[in-house]
Amino acid sequence: MATLNDYLLVSGLLFALGLAGVVLRRNIIIVFMCLELMLSAANLSLVAFSRFNTVNGLPDYNGQMLVFFVITVAAAEVAVGLAIIVALYRTRQTIHTDELTSLKG
Amino acid sequence: MPSYLFWIFSTIMLIGGAAVIAFRNPVSSALSVVTCFVGLAGLFVGLSAFFVGIIQILVYTGAIMVLFLFIIMLLDLKDEEKRTKSLAPLVGGLVLVFAFVVQLIGVLSKSPNKSASVLDQQTLAAAATHFPAGGKIATSLIEGRLPDVHLIGHTLFTDYNLPFQILGVLLLVATIGVIALSKKQAE
Numbered sequence: 707m708a709t710l711n712d713y714l715l716v717s718g719l720l721f722a723l724g725l726a727g728v729v730l731r732r733n734i735i736i737v738f739m740c741l742e743l744m745l746s747a748a749n750l751s752l753v754a755f756s757r758f759n760t761v762n763g764l765p766d767y768n769g770q771m772l773v774f775f776v777i778t779v780a781a782a783e784v785a786v787g788l789a790i791i792v793a794l795y796r797t798r799q800t801i802h803t804d805e806l807t808s809l810k811g
Numbered sequence: 812m813p814s815y816l817f818w819i820f821s822t823i824m825l826i827g828g829a830a831v832i833a834f835r836n837p838v839s840s841a842l843s844v845v846t847c848f849v850g851l852a853g854l855f856v857g858l859s860a861f862f863v864g865i866i867q868i869l870v871y872t873g874a875i876m877v878l879f880l881f882i883i884m885l886l887d888l889k890d891e892e893k894r895t896k897s898l899a900p901l902v903g904g905l906v907l908v909f910a911f912v913v914q915l916i917g918v919l920s921k922s923p924n925k926s927a928s929v930l931d932q933q934t935l936a937a938a939a940t941h942f943p944a945g946g947k948i949a950t951s952l953i954e955g956r957l958p959d960v961h962l963i964g965h966t967l968f969t970d971y972n973l974p975f976q977i978l979g980v981l982l983l984v985a986t987i988g989v990i991a992l993s994k995k996q997a998e
Contacts, residue, residue, distance in 0.1 A: 723828035729904035782985035
């Protein structure tokens with residue numbers, strides 16, 4: 707049987723992969739996908755905590771409620787973020803973060 | 812969840828996650844994210860969170876990643892594949908990630924471990940006393956099945972009713988915002 711620490715380790719590794727993608731990649735769409743990976747890593751640890759902390763002999767469903775809300779907010783975030791990316795591409799013709807430097811003083 | 816299934820699904824998930832960063836082509840990256848999320852859904856099902864596992868497949872891989880692929884095709888990103896990389900950000904990023912992983916392993920090796928309690932017929936039938944007798948939840952529990960969707964629905968519409976409705980407003984605001992953002996600006 708996999709223990710709680712196994713799940714937390716796997717979830718942390720997935721978070722690290724997402725972090726690496728956000729820091730290393732320069733394509734803004736891939737950065738955005740890696741943000742989704744980080745959110746999912748948090749979801750995995752939430753579900754693991756919910757399963758390993760039983761209330762009245764059942765999994766603690768408060769944790770899974772938080773996962774439900776995170777997934778919904780992530781869906782809204784993706785829609786708005788992709789709309790911003792499309793608007794950005796329409797005005798600047800690039801989604802490469804090295805070329806988006808107009809906020810630099 | 813048997814140990815070998817856990818490791819198979821986590822390997823699928825982590826390989827998918829690594830492939831997202833490794834691929835140069837955005838379409839390949841998006842499909843790797845799909846692989847990663849399928850592995851993650853397997854882990855959710857193994858944790859007896861059937862509803863969350865299904866939602867992960869339906870919402871993330873079904874809707875969100877298709878949206879990503881749609882935008883990638885819309886933007887027609889051909890010249891993104893050939894780019895020279897400078898070394899300094901690469902090394903900085905790798906050091907940051909390495910420090911995070913070392914900290915994670917350090918914390919997890921010190922923290923107390925915990926095994927999952929078994930959800931067999933006896934414990935489920937004992938839990939049935941906390942729900943109204945004769946209802947769907949109690950009936951399933953007495954039969955030894957975990958009524959995951961019913962329990963989530965019960966929690967969502969009793970304890971989390973107000974946040975649920977606020978979420979509806981949030982989705983409406985997001986929809987309006989997306990329409991306003993993607994509308995062509997008048998000259």
